[in-house]
Amino acid sequence: MKLAFNEGTTWESASLQQNLEYCEKYGYDYIEIRAIDQLKDYLKENTLGDLKEYFDTHKIKPLSLNALCFFNNRTKEDEEKVIEEFKEYLEICKKIDCEYICVVPSNIDVTEKGKTLIEEINASCIRVLSHLSDLAKPYGVKIALEFIGIQENTVNTFSQAYNIVKDVNRDNVGLVYDTFQFTGMGSRFEDVTDETAEKIFIFHINDVDGYPVGQMRDTDRVWPGHGVIDLEAHLKRLKELKYDFVASVELFRPEYYQMDPEEVIKKAKETTLEVLEKYYK
Known part of the structure; x- marks a missing residue:
């Protein structure tokens, strides 16, 4: 298993250049680049x-x-902007040899827009992801859909995200399996079937304080092994699925942004390896 660092972990405290240098110093294999700001x-x-x-x-x-x-589930005008942004990302990937682009579903403010049926959400996701897949294919880039485990997100469970990816049915469209997102809205291990294995592209590892399902937020994340997530159960299941690519540590805790970023990157690796070592070298 390779080790990656997601820049969200030092979002407010370090630049991309600093993250690169510290990740290199502490032996990470990969970095997930925040294209929306740090890049x-x-x-x-x-x-x-x-x-x-x-x-x-x-x-x-x-x-x-x-x-x-x-x-x-965007307006036509906003969707066109998203498509143009994706095209820019593809050009960046081409220039730096980056294989994956993570994509995040929309949040919906029901007080402003009203409720949206799951059927409409899934249909929009399938249509847009199919288009993105066509654009990405000549670049050799893969798209990793990250479901977001909060109530207001349109795709907030593993099962829903997998069914969308399954219906898209493209080799270059898969999933981000994130332990926080999985826990946030009560995704179920029984939905992580053998069939899902080939669609798990990227694994995000993290932990969280013990809030009820539906109340956890990014800022509640903690070092792997320091919260309530049964990380061993996740790792055992991934091992059973023969997933052995990368574990990317991703935290958004405000207290960690106040720490020295080098210490954060160092501790993120140490705590992640402590959890991984029972199942992966």
């Missing part, structure tokens, strides 16, 4: 050529651009 900041003074050169001359490699946000 943009990096490109104010650097080029994609500079970034490619860094990856070419160091151990650390790009895992994904994270993320294309809120792609489904």
